[in-house]
Amino acid sequence: MSDWNLVAVLKIMPESPETNLDFIKKSFTEIAGSLAQVHTVKEVPIAFGLIAIELTLLMNDKQGGIEEIQEKISALEGVGEVEVLDLNRL
Numbered sequence: 001m002s003d004w005n006l007v008a009v010l011k012i013m014p015e016s017p018e019t020n021l022d023f024i025k026k027s028f029t030e031i032a033g034s035l036a037q038v039h040t041v042k043e044v045p046i047a048f049g050l051i052a053i054e055l056t057l058l059m060n061d062k063q064g065g066i067e068e069i070q071e072k073i074s075a076l077e078g079v080g081e082v083e084v085l086d087l088n089r090l
Contacts, residue, residue, distance in 0.1 A: 004058035019078035
C-alpha cells in the first residue's frame with residue numbers, strides 16, 4: 001500500500017536486560033500486517049544494560065488506530081511496556 005498518511009513512533013521496553021530483542025523485532029512485520037508498514041527499528045540504550053526498541057511505522061488513518069498494534073506488541077513474550085512517542089500526519 002502506498003497511501004500511508006500517518007507516521008507512528010513507539011518505544012518498546014523489554015521486561016529485563018536479558019530479554020531476547022531479536023525475537024521481539026522479528027515479530028513487528030507480522031504484527032503490523034495490513035494496518036501498517038515497518039519503516040525503521042532501532043535499539044536505544046536506556047541504563048544498566050537495558051535496551052529499548054524504537055519502532056517507526058507508516059500507517060493509514062482510514063484503517064484504524066495504533067491501539068491494535070500496540071496491544072499485539074504488548075502481548076509478546078518479553079515485552080514490558082509499549083509507549084507511543086509520536087503520531088503525526090505525513
